[in-house]
Amino acid sequence: MQEPDLHDLSDDADYAASLQQGSASMMMTRSDSGKSTSSSVPEGAEVVYLKDNVTIHPTQYASERISGRLKLIKQGSSLFMTWIPYKGQITNASLSERDRSLYTIRAVPFTDVRSIRRYTRTLGWQYIIVVLSSGLAFPSLYFYNGGVKEFLATIKQHVFIARSLEDANVFLVNDFQNPFQRTLSSLELPVSIASRPSASVSDGGEYSSYELQGRIDGSIHEDIPRPSQNHGRQKHKSHDPARDLTIQVLEKFSLVTKFARDTSSQLFRESNSNGYGAIERKSSSHSPPDIPHEASMDAKVAPGEGPVPSDPLEFDKMTLVWGKPRQPPLGSEEWEIFLDSEGRIIDSKALKKRIFYGGVEHSTCKEVWPLLLGYHAYDSTYAEREYLKSTKKSEYEIVKQQWQSISTEQAKRFTKFRERKGRIDKDVVRTDRTLSFYEGDDNANVNILRDILLTYSFYNFDLGYCQGMSDLLSPILFVMEDESEAFWCFVALMARLGPNFNRDQNGMHSQLFALSKLVELLDSPLHNYFKQNDCLNYFFCFRWVLIQFKREFEYKKTMRLWEVLWTHYLSEHLHLYVCVAILKRYRNKIMGEHMDFDTLLKFTNELSGHIDLDSILRDAEALCICAGENGAACIPPGTPPSLPIENENALLYTQEEDEVL
Amino acid sequence: MDMSRRALLKVIVLGDIGVGKTSLMNQYVYKKFSQQYKSTIGADFVTKELQIDDKLVTLQIWDTAGQERFQSLGSAFYRGADCCVLVYDVNIQKSFETLNNWHEEFVKQAADPADPGAFPFILFGNKIDVDGGSSRVVSEKKAREWCASRGDIPYFETSAKEGYNVHEAFLCVAKMALEGEHEHEQEHEQEHDIYFQGISETVSEVEQRGGCAC
Numbered sequence: 057m058q059e060p061d062l063h064d065l066s067d068d069a070d071y072a073a074s075l076q077q078g079s080a081s082m083m084m085t086r087s088d089s090g091k092s093t094s095s096s097v098p099e100g101a102e103v104v105y106l107k108d109n110v111t112i113h114p115t116q117y118a119s120e121r122i123s124g125r126l127k128l129i130k131q132g133s134s135l136f137m138t139w140i141p142y143k144g145q146i147t148n149a150s151l152s153e154r155d156r157s158l159y160t161i162r163a164v165p166f167t168d169v170r171s172i173r174r175y176t177r178t179l180g181w182q183y184i185i186v187v188l189s190s191g192l193a194f195p196s197l198y199f200y201n202g203g204v205k206e207f208l209a210t211i212k213q214h215v216f217i218a219r220s221l222e223d224a225n226v227f228l229v230n231d232f233q234n235p236f237q238r239t240l241s242s243l244e245l246p247v248s249i250a251s252r253p254s255a256s257v258s259d260g261g262e263y264s265s266y267e268l269q270g271r272i273d274g275s276i277h278e279d280i281p282r283p284s285q286n287h288g289r290q291k292h293k294s295h296d297p298a299r300d301l302t303i304q305v306l307e308k309f310s311l312v313t314k315f316a317r318d319t320s321s322q323l324f325r326e327s328n329s330n331g332y333g334a335i336e337r338k339s340s341s342h343s344p345p346d347i348p349h350e351a352s353m354d355a356k357v358a359p360g361e362g363p364v365p366s367d368p369l370e371f372d373k374m375t376l377v378w379g380k381p382r383q384p385p386l387g388s389e390e391w392e393i394f395l396d397s398e399g400r401i402i403d404s405k406a407l408k409k410r411i412f413y414g415g416v417e418h419s420t421c422k423e424v425w426p427l428l429l430g431y432h433a434y435d436s437t438y439a440e441r442e443y444l445k446s447t448k449k450s451e452y453e454i455v456k457q458q459w460q461s462i463s464t465e466q467a468k469r470f471t472k473f474r475e476r477k478g479r480i481d482k483d484v485v486r487t488d489r490t491l492s493f494y495e496g497d498d499n500a501n502v503n504i505l506r507d508i509l510l511t512y513s514f515y516n517f518d519l520g521y522c523q524g525m526s527d528l529l530s531p532i533l534f535v536m537e538d539e540s541e542a543f544w545c546f547v548a549l550m551a552r553l554g555p556n557f558n559r560d561q562n563g564m565h566s567q568l569f570a571l572s573k574l575v576e577l578l579d580s581p582l583h584n585y586f587k588q589n590d591c592l593n594y595f596f597c598f599r600w601v602l603i604q605f606k607r608e609f610e611y612k613k614t615m616r617l618w619e620v621l622w623t624h625y626l627s628e629h630l631h632l633y634v635c636v637a638i639l640k641r642y643r644n645k646i647m648g649e650h651m652d653f654d655t656l657l658k659f660t661n662e663l664s665g666h667i668d669l670d671s672i673l674r675d676a677e678a679l680c681i682c683a684g685e686n687g688a689a690c691i692p693p694g695t696p697p698s699l700p701i702e703n704e705n706a707l708l709y710t711q712e713e714d715e716v717l
Numbered sequence: 718m719d720m721s722r723r724a725l726l727k728v729i730v731l732g733d734i735g736v737g738k739t740s741l742m743n744q745y746v747y748k749k750f751s752q753q754y755k756s757t758i759g760a761d762f763v764t765k766e767l768q769i770d771d772k773l774v775t776l777q778i779w780d781t782a783g784q785e786r787f788q789s790l791g792s793a794f795y796r797g798a799d800c801c802v803l804v805y806d807v808n809i810q811k812s813f814e815t816l817n818n819w820h821e822e823f824v825k826q827a828a829d830p831a832d833p834g835a836f837p838f839i840l841f842g843n844k845i846d847v848d849g850g851s852s853r854v855v856s857e858k859k860a861r862e863w864c865a866s867r868g869d870i871p872y873f874e875t876s877a878k879e880g881y882n883v884h885e886a887f888l889c890v891a892k893m894a895l896e897g898e899h900e901h902e903q904e905h906e907q908e909h910d911i912y913f914q915g916i917s918e919t920v921s922e923v924e925q926r927g928g929c930a931c
Contacts, residue, residue, distance in 0.1 A: 475811065486755055487755070523734065564790075595793055598760075599759040602758055603758060657761070
């Protein structure tokens with residue numbers, strides 16, 4: 057077996073010095089260069105578990121996977137976990153030192169761990185996701201050589217660990233109390249994960265010095281924090297990977313924005329050619345790009361408000377270049393062009409691209425949505441789709457029969473059924489009732505909504521019904537106008553969004569965490585503002601993410617947005633970039649008015665109905681393109697709405713035999 | 718009148734799905750009732766300014782999702798609460814039974830662990846208007862017994878639809894919250910002079926129709 061060089065020890069030591077995790081973790085990561093791996097463990101500490109070839113998948117590309125060694129270390133009564141990537145792996149030639157360092161897990165004490173979710177499968181690798189009590193999660197750790205069971209069993213020997221009653225694959229660590237306290241603590245995100253000097257927004261509203269410098273200098277590049285600048289860098293003797301990554305990205309952006317500025321200036325000079333729709337957007341609220349930098353920055357500060365740290369991306373200019381103008385929706389005639397004579401989609405990528413930029417006309421949705429959702433295959437023929445429709449109809453009826461056959465007498469002894477039905481009854485009568493399709497007393501469509509949801513709660517009994525599902529189903533039934541077809545489209549959608557409704561809220565937490573990383577990448581002053589104001593849990597975006605902005609836009613606009621999201625054209629997680637785009641639109645208001653968490657929540661809730669979809673989509677597209685792989689790296693594999701890795705979604709909600717506990 | 722300080726009182730409304738949490742708040746703050754409220758996703762709050770004795774207070778009333786699955790999220794919003802309103806539907810037994818759960822969970826995570834009994838709770842039995850009371854399954858006696866067993870929690874029977882007792886109930890909430898309120902007092906700010914003009918609500922306007930012992 058190969059014995060790779062395991063430790064970048066100097067890095068560990070520096071990192072430990074920058075943390076304030078107490079003496080125990082300091083000792084664990086103390087520099088011991090030159091000694092063998094085992095002797096790098098401090099006195100009194102013992103490696104109780106060691107597994108090689110535990111790997112993370114920062115992106116979908118196999119070449120970018122990072123393998124390392126996972127260890128459990130016992131010191132006194134404390135248990136720590138480390139995962140150190142191998143150095144100089146041939147397969148990871150492209151892996152930079154920075155990436156390696158970024159993902160390293162350095163002596164995390166189990167007192168900081170909230171839960172471990174295990175994913176085991178008959179095919180493919182087992183992996184785990186470790187969630188900290190702060191709500192942060194490490195990337196999925198894939199056990200290429202197996203060993204998840206032993207890993208958990210070892211932990212069990214040293215730490216109180218309990219299997220979640222709600223999900224047999226979730227193991228709760230230190231769960232002495234109750235879910236309340238765990239979540240309460242998630243409000244206090246640790247400083248260690250993003251420990252880098254902040255562009256502070258002090259109450260006096262002063263620019264931090266590097267921003268001031270940028271203003272005086274007038275150069276875009278100077279707005280960007282550089283490693284050479286001297287803000288608390290003394291503490292970080294080597295480098296802080298998170299910071300360096302951001303810097304690199306921002307530098308990339310600064311080139312982009314320079315390009316954007318040149319391009320848009322050119323557009324202004326060529327008065328008539330408005331290929332990017334630049335002029336109307338420019339003239340609305342922002343100064344023309346030809347005006348010197350200082351002036352355009354001042355224009356962003358509303359009178360009476362304190363100055364706000366400027367957007368490192370010069371976002372408004374950037375979107376002009378990278379976000380393409382929206383197109384009219386795909387109509388039935390154009391739709392035909394995408395089909396061969398038997399109804400197969402000739403070029404599904406082209407179709408997705410077309411829909412990404414324009415959506416679908418209502419009359420064509422019924423044919424397109426089942427494809428976008430994955431209920432029908434792109435290479436299926438008309439005949440195959442018709443056949444599937446009929447077989448699926450009988451399958452639906454069978455599942456529906458399961459609850460329809462429950463008699464009143466039986467229901468009296470079936471609490472779970474009564475409760476589920478009660479919840480669904482309560483929710484369907486308050487779902488989109490102002491829409492004519494669902495309007496009025498004894499509306500038949502409301503009853504169908506109820507029947508589908510109840511049937512789904514039997515089809516996926518473990519997940520059941522959860523508030524928000526009726527919001528997701530409503531437009532689908534409205535479009536499909538058929539109970540069985542709507543059901544199967546909903547099933548396909550829930551294959552992706554089901555984790556949003558998991559009892560442990562892991563699906564939501566992982567998305568909100570990814571969102572926080574994206575904001576950190578794409579607007580670090582805003583990130584710092586959220587950090588200083590205890591807003592890093594991003595719960596003010598909870599509704600946006602849970603039901604895909606259903607409550608934020610009017611009905612037809614929501615459907616347009618969903619079509620765009622469902623193409624997965626640029627990213628499966630475009631919805632997170634939409635969140636970033638909205639937040640960036642209002643960043644100056646949020647920071648200028650010093651919104652605290654409560655005010656911010658109220659503010660985002662009240663944005664409902666006031667967001668311009670087309671421009672936000674364009675912004676989101678620009679952000680997604682510019683963030684590129686670094687953006688993708690903020691989003692761990694398996695984050696909803698990605699399909700579960702290896703596509704074994706059948707196992708997602710199943711409760712397995714108790715193996716460990 | 719003492720205008721030099723104003724209090725921000727944070728109130729959390731808890732209870733099962735569809736017992737009328739949002740409706741009660743909207744009736745109280747906007748004097749409106751709609752059959753078509755949407756289910757609450759995540760959390761939201763409304764505020765109302767009122768005057769109690771010589772004190773101006775801002776009541777910040779938090780609405781949360783009613784499904785237990787979101788309880789862990791809701792708790793993130795409970796920080797700094799001054800009072801907790803529990804709501805059940807007098808026509809649904811289950812919504813009464815789960816009060817124990819809501820009460821217990823809230824105490825566990827928000828109340829002072831040294832003296833959990835001291836945290837101010839209040840119970841609303843809502844929807845007493847339905848079918849003229851003939852579909853009612855939880856009697857007032859039963860509800861009051863439950864309140865007594867939890868340390869004499871004040872109890873109000875309400876109808877968000879009819880607006881019955883809603884005002885009185887929330888006034889009691891405000892008074893209870895104010896009594897225990899120490900930490901949220903804020904220095905009076907100039908602009909609030911104008912904001913509070915014309916607010917004529919006083920305690921004397923509504924005298925105890927319910928069970929408020931404040």
